[in-house]
Amino acid sequence: MRDMHTVVTRFPPSPTGNLHxxxxxxxxxNWLLARSxxxxxxxxxxxxxxxxxxxxxxxxILEAMRWLGLDWDEGPFYQSQRFDLYQRFxxxxxxxGRAYYCSCTPQEVEQMREEAREKxxxxxxxxxxxxxxxxxxxERVVRFKSPLEGETAFKDVLKGDVAVDNRELDxxxxxxxDGTPTYNLAVVVDDVEMGITHILRGxxxxxxxxxxxxxYRALETELPxxxxxxxxxxxxxxxxxxxxxxxxxxxxxxxxxxPEAMTNYLVRLGWSYGDQEIFSQAELREKFSLRNLSxxxxxxxxxxxxxxxxxxxxxxSPQELAPLLQDFLQANDLPCPxxxxxxxxxxxxxxxxxxxxxxxxxxVPFVRADQDLVYDPELLDKFLTAEIAYYLRQLxxxxxxxxxxxxxxxxxxxxxxxxxxxxxxxxxxxxxxVALTASKASPGLFESMEILGQKSVLARLERALQQAEx
RNA sequence: GUCCCCAUCGUCUAGCACGGCCCAGGACGCCGGCCUCUCACGCCGGUGACGGGGGUUCAAAUCCCCCUGGGGACGCCA
Numbered sequence: 001m002r003d004m005h006t007v008v009t010r011f012p013p014s015p016t017g018n019l020h021x022x023x024x025x026x027x028x029x030n031w032l033l034a035r036s037x038x039x040x041x042x043x044x045x046x047x048x049x050x051x052x053x054x055x056x057x058x059x060x061i062l063e064a065m066r067w068l069g070l071d072w073d074e075g076p077f078y079q080s081q082r083f084d085l086y087q088r089f090x091x092x093x094x095x096x097g098r099a100y101y102c103s104c105t106p107q108e109v110e111q112m113r114e115e116a117r118e119k120x121x122x123x124x125x126x127x128x129x130x131x132x133x134x135x136x137x138x139e140r141v142v143r144f145k146s147p148l149e150g151e152t153a154f155k156d157v158l159k160g161d162v163a164v165d166n167r168e169l170d171x172x173x174x175x176x177x178d179g180t181p182t183y184n185l186a187v188v189v190d191d192v193e194m195g196i197t198h199i200l201r202g203x204x205x206x207x208x209x210x211x212x213x214x215x216y217r218a219l220e221t222e223l224p225x226x227x228x229x230x231x232x233x234x235x236x237x238x239x240x241x242x243x244x245x246x247x248x249x250x251x252x253x254x255x256x257x258x259p260e261a262m263t264n265y266l267v268r269l270g271w272s273y274g275d276q277e278i279f280s281q282a283e284l285r286e287k288f289s290l291r292n293l294s295x296x297x298x299x300x301x302x303x304x305x306x307x308x309x310x311x312x313x314x315x316x317s318p319q320e321l322a323p324l325l326q327d328f329l330q331a332n333d334l335p336c337p338x339x340x341x342x343x344x345x346x347x348x349x350x351x352x353x354x355x356x357x358x359x360x361x362x363x364v365p366f367v368r369a370d371q372d373l374v375y376d377p378e379l380l381d382k383f384l385t386a387e388i389a390y391y392l393r394q395l396x397x398x399x400x401x402x403x404x405x406x407x408x409x410x411x412x413x414x415x416x417x418x419x420x421x422x423x424x425x426x427x428x429x430x431x432x433x434v435a436l437t438a439s440k441a442s443p444g445l446f447e448s449m450e451i452l453g454q455k456s457v458l459a460r461l462e463r464a465l466q467q468a469e470x
Numbered sequence: 471g472u473c474c475c476c477a478u479c480g481u482c483u484a485g486c487a488c489g490g491c492c493c494a495g496g497a498c499g500c501c502g503g504c505c506u507c508u509c510a511c512g513c514c515g516g517u518g519a520c521g522g523g524g525g526u527u528c529a530a531a532u533c534c535c536c537c538u539g540g541g542g543a544c545g546c547c548a
Contacts, residue, residue: 116471175546183547203474297476298482304482304498351511
C-alpha cells in the first residue's frame with residue numbers, strides 16, 4: 001500500500017508524434033506538481049496502438065523531456081509491455097458482468113451512429129450485443145456495460161463539479177478485435193496500478209473522463225484528483241499547427257531557445273504568480289500550485305517566448321552559456337574558440353541575442369580569422385572614404401604603439417588622438433566598426449577591440465584600408 | 471446535430487472563491503522619448519480590455535439568468 005499522502009503524477013505521451021508545446025506544458029505541470037509537493041513523477045508511453053507508435057518518436061520524446069529538465073522518478077513504462085495486466089482487468093470486468101463480448105462490425109457500428117445522428121441524438125453504439133451473452137471469438141471486441149441512466153459526476157480542480165447524463169455515454173470498447181486494450185481501459189488500469197493521485201491533462205480529455213470514472217467505480221477504486229487545463233491554441237485561435245507550436249520542442253532547441261526559458265514561457269500559459277514573469281526552474285518547483293491555474297484557453301505567442309528567452313540569456317552566466325555557444329558555432333560551421341575566450345566574449349553578446357543562434361551570429365566577427373572576414377564593397381565605399389582613410393592610417397600607427405590594449409586604455413588613447421586631430425568620435429566610429437567587424441552593428445568598439453586583441457585590430461584595419469584603397 | 475467547457479487590453483495575465491481599495495494592475499507587442507560610437511540592453515512615457523442584455527444589491531469585472539462568441543468531445547486514436 002502506498003502512502004496516501006504522497007502525490008504521484010504522471011505524463012503519458014503517445015509515441016505517435018513529437019513532444020510539442022501542448023504536451024510539454026502538460027508534462028511540465030505534472031512534473032511541477034510532483035516536485036512542489038515532494039511527490040513522484042511517472043513517465044509512461046501509451047503505445048497500445050502498435051501500428052501508429054514508433055521507436056523514433058519514443059526517443060524523440062524522451063530526449064525532449066531530458067532537454068527540458070523534466071526528470072522522472074519511475075519509468076518509462078511501455079503499455080505495449082503490459083498487455084497481460086490489462087487482460088486481467090478485462091477478464092475481471094467480464095466476470096463481474098460489467099463487460100461483454102460484441103460481434104458487431106465497425107461498419108455496423110458506424111451505421112448505428114449514423115442513425116442516431118439522423119434522429120438528432122448523440123452518435124453512439126446502440127447496445128445490440130449487450131444482453132446476448134456472446135462467447136469470446138475472433139473479430140469480437142469487449143465492451144464496457146455502461147449504466148443506462150443516472151449521471152456520472154466528478155470533481156475537477158479547475159472546472160469544479162462536472163456531471164454528465166449517462167444517456168450521453170455508450171458501451172465503449174475496452175479490448176479491440178486484435179486483443180489490444182483501448183486507451184480508456186489502459187489509462188485507468190495503469191493509473192490505478194501506479195498509484196497516480198493527480199491527473200493534469202488537456203481539457204480535450206474532459207469528455208473522456210466520465211467513462212474513466214465509470215471504470216474506476218467498476219474497479220472499486222478511489223478516484224484520483226482530476227485537473228483539466230485549457231488547451232493552447234495558435235494565433236488564429238485554432239488548434240496548434242506545424243507553423244506555430246505543433247513542431248517538436250527539440251526544434252526550439254535547434255533554434256537557440258534555452259530549456260529554462262521554454263519551461264518559463266510554458267508555465268505562464270495557464271498559470272500565474274501575481275505579476276511575476278521570469279522564473280528559474282528551481283523557483284517554479286517552489287512556487288507552483290494548482291490554485292493559480294487558469295481555466296480559459298490561451299494563445300501561443302512566439303514574440304513573448306523570444307523575450308522570455310532573451311531574459312534567460314541575460315540571466316545565465318557566461319560560463320554556462322559558453323559550451324552552448326560552442327554547439328551553435330559548430331552547427332553554423334564557424335570556428336570554435338576555447339571557452340576561456342568565449343567567456344570574455346559572451347558578456348558583450350548577451351544583451352543583443354534573443355536566441356543562441358543570434359548569439360552565434362553576433363559572434364561571427366569575433367571567431368572568424370582576420371583574413372576570413374568578408375567586406376561588403378558597398379560598406380567600404382560608404383564608410384572608408386579617402387578622408388576617413390587618412391585618419392585611420394594615423395590611428396593605425398597610434399594603435400601600433402598603444403601602451404595597453406584593455407578597453408579603458410584604448411578609450412583614453414583614442415580620445416587623445418581625436419583631440420589632437422580635432423574630430424569627434426562619431427566621425428570614426430562606424431568606419432572603425434566596419435573595418436574591424438565587416439558590419440554596421442556590433443558591441444561597443446573599445447570592448448570589441450579588447451577582445452579582438454592588438455594583432456587582429458591592426459591586421460583588420462590594414463586589410464580594410466587596403467581593400468578600400470584598392 | 472448532440473453533449474461538455476470557457477469568456478478582462480491584439481496576446482499572456484492580476485483582480486473574481488470573502489461585491490466597494492478597479493473610471494481595472496503587470497508583462498509581451500506596438501508607438502514616442504532618454505541613454506549613445508552602431509545595433510541592442512536599460513530607463514521613462516503612451517496605446518489598449520471587464521462580449522451583449524437582463525436581474526440581485528446602497529454598490530458588480532466580481533453573484534444569478536439568457537444570448538452571443540470561442541473551444542473541445544462524440545473512434546476497435548490517444
